[in-house]
Amino acid sequence: xxxxxxxxxxxxxxxxxxxxxxxxxxxxxxxxxxxxxxxxxxxxxxxxxxxxxxxxxxxxxxxxxxxxxxxxxxxxxxxxxxxxxxxxxxxxxxxxxxxxxxxxxxxxxxxxxxxxxxxxxxxxxxxxxxxxxxxxxxxxxx
Numbered sequence: 001x002x003x004x005x006x007x008x009x010x011x012x013x014x015x016x017x018x019x020x021x022x023x024x025x026x027x028x029x030x031x032x033x034x035x036x037x038x039x040x041x042x043x044x045x046x047x048x049x050x051x052x053x054x055x056x057x058x059x060x061x062x063x064x065x066x067x068x069x070x071x072x073x074x075x076x077x078x079x080x081x082x083x084x085x086x087x088x089x090x091x092x093x094x095x096x097x098x099x100x101x102x103x104x105x106x107x108x109x110x111x112x113x114x115x116x117x118x119x120x121x122x123x124x125x126x127x128x129x130x131x132x133x134x135x136x137x138x139x140x141x142x
Contacts, residue, residue, distance in 0.1 A: 037111035040123045042135050045098045048123060054096035057089055059110050060129070068139040070100060070132065081110050086117060096121040104128035 008015040032039070040048065048054035049072075056073040058065050065075040076088050078101070089097070097119055099107040107124035114122050125132065133139060 035112070036115045037108065037122045037124060039104075039108075039126050040098070041126050042132050042137055045123065045125050046137065048096050048098055052096050054098050054121075054123070055089070055092040056098045056100060057092075058100045058129075059107060060101055064102065066141065068129070068133075068141055070129075071138060071140045071142075073100065078106055078110055081113055084117070086114075089114075089119075093119050096123060099124045100132070101125075101128045103130050 045054075045056075049056065049070075056070045058069050058073040058075050059078040059081060060069075060075070061077055062075060065073075069075070074088055076086075097114065099111050099114070099122065101107045101110075104125060104127045107128070111122045111124050127134075129139075
């Protein structure tokens with residue numbers, strides 16, 4: 001234990017950086033566990049869609065949506081969600097929702113927003129459309 005204290009005394013900046021990173025990891029882990037929004041892999045999203053009739057909400061831009069999306073997905077760009085324009089998905093409040101973006105990075109914020117708006121079961125697709133395509137799951141342009 002004395003070696004750790006000596007190291008911290010000799011390298012305060014390095015110690016502060018390490019403590020900051022460790023705190024960030026713990027914070028991220030705790031927030032993910034306590035969040036109402038669940039991150040699901042592609043296979044679990046397929047199960048939600050097929051077994052529980054989950055609605056798929058694609059939050060990418062209309063242009064990206066036209067290039068290819070999950071069959072049956074509703075396109076509500078993230079900007080509309082942030083503007084609280086939820087008219088297109090209001091009817092899905094009591095159904096499970098699967099949020100999709102390109103890489104899975106922007107759906108977390110949108111999921112929290114929808115959860116606060118009263119949507120009961122919000123899920124985000126881990127890895128987004130990139131992961132969906134990499135697993136050779138169906139994509140449509142209609």
